[in-house]
Amino acid sequence: MMKDFVLKRIVIVLLPFIQMYGLYVIFHGHVSPGGSFAGGMILGLGFVAFATVFGLDRGRQMLPEKVTTLTESYGTLWYGIMGMIGIFKGFPFLANKLAGIDVGVPGTLTSGGLISWIGLGVGIRVASTITTLFFTMMEEKP
Amino acid sequence: MTAAIRANLPVFAVIAPLFVAFVLPTFARRTRLVEGLVIFVQAVGLWGTAYLARLVLAQGGLPIIYEVGGWSAPWGIELVVGNLGAFFLLVVAGVSLPVAIYASGNLAKEVEGARRRAWFYVLYLLLGGALAGMSITNDLFNVFVLVEVATLSCCGLVSASQEPSGAEAAFNYLILATLGSGMILGGIGFLYIVTGHLNMGFAARALATVWQDYPHVVWMAISFFMVGFGVKAAFFPLHIWLPDAHSVAPSPASAVLSGLAVKGYIICLMKVLFHVVGPELMQVFSLNRLLVLLGMVAILIGSILALGQDELKRRLAFSTVAQIGYIFLGMGLLNVKGMTGALFHIASHGIIKSALFLAAGAVITQTGKERVSELAGVGKKMPITMGVFTIASLGLVGIPLFSGFVGKWYMLLGSLGAGDYLAAAVIVAGSVLCAGYLFPVIRVAYFEPAPADDWQEPGVRQRLALILLAMGIFVLGTIPGPLLELALAAATDFLVFN
Numbered sequence: 001m002m003k004d005f006v007l008k009r010i011v012i013v014l015l016p017f018i019q020m021y022g023l024y025v026i027f028h029g030h031v032s033p034g035g036s037f038a039g040g041m042i043l044g045l046g047f048v049a050f051a052t053v054f055g056l057d058r059g060r061q062m063l064p065e066k067v068t069t070l071t072e073s074y075g076t077l078w079y080g081i082m083g084m085i086g087i088f089k090g091f092p093f094l095a096n097k098l099a100g101i102d103v104g105v106p107g108t109l110t111s112g113g114l115i116s117w118i119g120l121g122v123g124i125r126v127a128s129t130i131t132t133l134f135f136t137m138m139e140e141k142p
Numbered sequence: 143m144t145a146a147i148r149a150n151l152p153v154f155a156v157i158a159p160l161f162v163a164f165v166l167p168t169f170a171r172r173t174r175l176v177e178g179l180v181i182f183v184q185a186v187g188l189w190g191t192a193y194l195a196r197l198v199l200a201q202g203g204l205p206i207i208y209e210v211g212g213w214s215a216p217w218g219i220e221l222v223v224g225n226l227g228a229f230f231l232l233v234v235a236g237v238s239l240p241v242a243i244y245a246s247g248n249l250a251k252e253v254e255g256a257r258r259r260a261w262f263y264v265l266y267l268l269l270g271g272a273l274a275g276m277s278i279t280n281d282l283f284n285v286f287v288l289v290e291v292a293t294l295s296c297c298g299l300v301s302a303s304q305e306p307s308g309a310e311a312a313f314n315y316l317i318l319a320t321l322g323s324g325m326i327l328g329g330i331g332f333l334y335i336v337t338g339h340l341n342m343g344f345a346a347r348a349l350a351t352v353w354q355d356y357p358h359v360v361w362m363a364i365s366f367f368m369v370g371f372g373v374k375a376a377f378f379p380l381h382i383w384l385p386d387a388h389s390v391a392p393s394p395a396s397a398v399l400s401g402l403a404v405k406g407y408i409i410c411l412m413k414v415l416f417h418v419v420g421p422e423l424m425q426v427f428s429l430n431r432l433l434v435l436l437g438m439v440a441i442l443i444g445s446i447l448a449l450g451q452d453e454l455k456r457r458l459a460f461s462t463v464a465q466i467g468y469i470f471l472g473m474g475l476l477n478v479k480g481m482t483g484a485l486f487h488i489a490s491h492g493i494i495k496s497a498l499f500l501a502a503g504a505v506i507t508q509t510g511k512e513r514v515s516e517l518a519g520v521g522k523k524m525p526i527t528m529g530v531f532t533i534a535s536l537g538l539v540g541i542p543l544f545s546g547f548v549g550k551w552y553m554l555l556g557s558l559g560a561g562d563y564l565a566a567a568v569i570v571a572g573s574v575l576c577a578g579y580l581f582p583v584i585r586v587a588y589f590e591p592a593p594a595d596d597w598q599e600p601g602v603r604q605r606l607a608l609i610l611l612a613m614g615i616f617v618l619g620t621i622p623g624p625l626l627e628l629a630l631a632a633a634t635d636f637l638v639f640n
Contacts, residue, residue, distance in 0.1 A: 069167050076164045080157060086211070087146060093153040094211040 393503020433474025440467025480556025519592025
């Protein structure tokens with residue numbers, strides 16, 4: 001934990017923007033560089049920055065292990081559920097436009113159809129994995 | 143609804159274990175529920191794969207092609223349940239169900255803590271899903287992803303026992319396997335440079351026309367594949383990680399690692415070598431000679447090293463090196479009989495080695511003795527466990543009526559057909575050596591006076607799993623029927639229709 005007032009203020013102010021940017025990268029994965037892995041990484045690094053500045057205990061309070069386990073598990077399951085939409089509509093696994101999902105105008109945010117939603121699940125999973133890895137390494141006794 | 147499930151069975155074979163693996167950590171402490179769910183998904187998987195295999199057999203070997211996302215071949219990922227896919231899916235499902243039943247009974251004694259056990263099952267299911275995917279995917283990059291999933295799950299399974307030696311073995315394995323993954327990715331990259339395709343069928347067609355323009359690149363790609371998959375499959379000079387890793391893992395993990403995981407990589411290598419590169423090109427690069435030669439060395443060296451091991455699980459691990467040699471030898475013969483033998487040996491060794499490792503694990507957890515020399519009289523105290531061990535030993539040696547015989551017989555016919563009498567002699571010598579390292583265990587267990595210790599049979603679930611595997615060995619040896627038909631058809635696909 002760091003005792004620097006300026007650092008703490010800056011992290012508090014920046015945190016929402018970091019998270020917002022992470023979500024932006026996730027949802028624009030199909031039209032711009034980045035995607036769910038890079039976006040999820042940014043999302044997770046927000047928590048890592050918070051835990052570095054405010055200490056591990058505050059970090060764990062904000063994101064307890066139970067929550068990271070849940071997001072890790074269901075983030076990945078979300079991918080599968082999105083893939084199942086195709087099957088429920090009578091098409092193969094992961095069918096996108098074929099299963100009647102609106103893919104909008106090419107080049108815009110909605111043009112990915114399912115891809116953005118699948119990316120959300122993957123992004124959440126990556127974010128919680130990164131935080132879990134970081135917390136585990138900080139908790140480890142040398 | 144049932145029609146939808148039936149149409150999507152190939153993809154369910156891959157994603158059903160993965161789905162269950164994803165949700166397990168959320169109720170990790172409720173061991174009963176975790177175990178029930180794992181056994182349930184394996185049982186349903188066995189039923190589904192049996193249905194798929196029947197479908198493939200009924201179609202006369204015509205593959206069931208599944209296009210993920212509705213994108214057809216060169217663009218999308220294809221899952222092809224052909225003869226080979228159905229065969230290996232059946233093997234994976236057939237072996238992992240008894241192992242899961244055994245694990246639900248024995249794991250509490252081998253891995254401490256309910257959460258750790260739940261994570262063990264997560265890795266177990268991930269491995270199962272990855273192996274199912276490897277057997278049916280027709281996309282080179284998909285192969286790489288599934289190989290990575292399987293490799294990382296294997297590393298986790300090896301280190302599950304929480305012993306320092308387990309961590310060391312897992313680390314060694316991780317380093318070598320990562321090297322192998324890099325090699326495989328490099329091989330895929332070189333093939334992609336030359337052919338411009340990741341789909342195996344399209345890559346094969348492109349390679350047949352362009353390989354003469356880039357012989358060195360193709361040669362490079364093939365050597366990368368050989369070393370990459372060779373490390374993971376413990377092919378002879380690259381087997382150094384296997385004895386440590388497979389002997390320190392908890393016994394259900396040893397069973398699937400030795401019985402199934404290494405075979406998954408062999409199946410991938412077979413697909414790359416026979417479907418993409420093709421038998422003619424293999425002969426141009428004298429790959430078949432290399433496979434036969436290294437296979438023979440693996441059989442002899444692996445068996446001789448196994449003779450010298452006093453630790454029971456280590457002895458079985460070295461025996462795996464030798465049996466992998468058989469499979470590569472059968473592959474290298476380049477005739478249908480040898481190939482059928484290799485494929486059937488994948489199935490029979492999968493079942494036999496799982497049975498051996500599970501029986502050894504039961505003996506070790508019940509008695510606390512790890513060395514063969516300390517097991518005097520254990521056969522009298524634990525008749526079922528040692529009975530299954532005896533049946534599996536007879537099977538591995540290749541006594542008629544047990545499953546190991548069928549595979550070895552076909553390989554023998556294949557090597558005689560190819561005029562390779564040295565290989566035939568090595569196959570027989572390997573069987574003799576196999577008897578040399580397995581029968582002393584049986585002799586010690588049955589024909590030496592039992593100590594006064596109160597050794598008991600393992601629980602009912604462990605016994606059920608062992609008996610199921612023993613029945614499998616016996617059934618495959620007496621009426622190999624559909625599985626042999628699938629292996630024969632897959633071998634014909636590999637060598638004739640190319």
